[in-house]
Amino acid sequence: MNLQSIPYNNQLKKVKFKDIAFHIVSFEEIPKPYFKDNSHHKSATARHYKSYDTMGFRDLLLDQLSSSLKNKVLKLFIITPKSEGLPYDAFAYLSNKEIVGIQFENKGNFKLWMDLIFEKQYQKLEEYKNNGQFEKQAELNPNPQFMLTLGKGQFSQNWVNSGMLIDIKPYENTGAFLHKEAPKQYNEVKIAKEKQNYLKKYIKTNSDHLDEDHLQKLFVEYIDKKNLKPNAPKNNENIYKDFESLANYKFPQELKTLLTTHNGIENSGFLTAEHIVTEWKNWKEIYDDVNWMLIDLTGNSQPDGRKTVGMYTNPYWVPFYSTGEGNFIAIDYAPGSKGKSGQIIAFGADETKIRFIAENMIDFLQQLTAGNDVLNNGFEK
Structure with missing residues (x-):
């Protein structure tokens, strides 16, 4: 897959979101959400406990994306759509110190995994709406997005453009954000x-x-x-x-x-x-x-x-x-x-x-x- 990429250097800090060329990616081979294999546990309770293998999904996604890009993906940001039906914006940090803008299609098994991963965030958002939190705090955004960060040893979710005191704003000063959040491997020297x-x-x-x-x-x-x-x-x-x-x-x-x-x-x-x-x-x-x-x-x-x-x-x-x-x-x-x-x-x-x-x-x-x-x-x- 021949994609336009952004080099990681000081010029990256000046890049605006509108300057980034995003490339649509669809993975038909992504499996449906599956449970983690707990059969090896000594405890009978643990063996029968069912939890989705989100870490397995992370590793599978990073491997498949690395194969498609013909370059190892060290870190990946995935941002939920601004509205229903739009794609997931994503940024992939490659081992050659370049960054690729990606859009994952909002459908199929990929969407099932995203809905599962962000389930608690969506529930919390609905709770805020029902208890009038947005009326109480006018500075909060009633339609925030969420961001998933994936990488070796990394799996975390954050609110995006939420209006909260500690906020992540990848759509504002995008280049500076990407420069700041680059994987440590980019600065190994x-x-x-x-x-x-x-x-x-x-x-x-x-x-x-x-x-x-x-x-x-x-x-x-x-x-x-x-x-x-x-x-x-x-x-x-x-x-x-x-x-x-x-x-x-x-x-x-x-x-x-x-x-x-x-x-x-x-x-x-x-x-x-x-x-x-x-x-x-x-x-x-x-x-x-x-x-x-x-x-x-x-x-x-x-x-x-x-x-x-x-x-x-x-x-x-x-x-x-x-x-x-x-x-x-x-x-x-x-x-x-x-x-x-x-x-x-x-x-x-x-x-x-x-x-x-x-x-x-x-x-x-x-x-x-x-x-x-x-x-x-x-x-x-």
């Missing part, structure tokens, strides 16, 4: 730069020199004292190279030293080299994800004094020990202003505070061997 600029003042990938012989001796003592059974070590050079090609800094020497002694330890949180790199990649994927902006990464994570940085995750933490449920002990190469490169910290799914654990790996092993509750360092006493 800016988002990545914002994260890196925040982190760069903390990054120190050269930690203090550690006595490797002493470190290895301590580790052997720890294994013997705890009567642990390490798996035989193996050559991890390819794994280290893989890490270094992605991280742009050396695989921690402390971990290389420990990994000359083991390849995983039964009944212990120590990870193999492969698991270390896998977990590091998993957390880096979250950090790199455009949907995780800097404010999201820092908004709910607290520093431990000034020793650590309050951030959900970043690529300068190398997890080497699992405490379970997605939580880890890591070597920290982005310490706070009062911290040191190579210090040991705790972070993870349940760690709202990035806890300072130990000064370095030797300190960590000494406390672990002594039976200190080192894993819980940083919690309020």
